[in-house]
Amino acid sequence: MSVIIDESCITCDACLQNCPVEAIVDDSNNPTGANRYYVQPEKCVECVGIYDDPQCASICPSIGCITWDMPFSKEFDNHFSNEGLYKLASTKEGTIKSPAFKERKYREDIPLKMRGVKKEVQVEPIEKV
Numbered sequence: 001m002s003v004i005i006d007e008s009c010i011t012c013d014a015c016l017q018n019c020p021v022e023a024i025v026d027d028s029n030n031p032t033g034a035n036r037y038y039v040q041p042e043k044c045v046e047c048v049g050i051y052d053d054p055q056c057a058s059i060c061p062s063i064g065c066i067t068w069d070m071p072f073s074k075e076f077d078n079h080f081s082n083e084g085l086y087k088l089a090s091t092k093e094g095t096i097k098s099p100a101f102k103e104r105k106y107r108e109d110i111p112l113k114m115r116g117v118k119k120e121v122q123v124e125p126i127e128k129v
Contacts, residue, residue, distance in 0.1 A: 002068060002071050002115065003044060003066050003121055004066070004068075004085075005036055005039055006036070006067060010061070010065075011036060012061060014059045014060060015037060017059075018055040020055060023039055023040045024037055024038065025038050031087030032084070032086070032087055041069070044072065045106070046105065046107045048105040048106065048107060053121075068114055068115045068117075068119050069115060070112075070116045071104075072103060075099075076099060077098050080098055
């Protein structure tokens with residue numbers, strides 16, 4: 001995963017309906033117990049190879065609600081092992097689907113300094129005068 005939905009989520013259902021890989025679950029299915037929608041990091045591909053921009057952020061009415069997270073790659077396996085923030089799915093055999101198990105696509109044009117620091121995926125449009 002490389003996007004995360006923060007506490008400003010209004011649970012409007014827009015992102016859930018527009019995720020092409022069905023990586024988003026609603027607040028009642030959020031495995032962390034938080035009262036907001038949740039992006040399953042082991043499924044999210046930031047819409048790489050599907051759309052130009054992550055569709056969850058492009059449709060979200062709460063500007064800034066969806067932010068860049070770290071790439072779901074082996075390099076950041078420890079980041080995604082934080083059970084307070086993430087509840088990764090497991091295989092039938094019980095193996096956690098961490099980045100070490102299977103990496104996911106991510107936007108390589110987004111620098112690491114913009115990831116994991118609540119940098120918005122979608123920013124409010126600037127009005128032209």
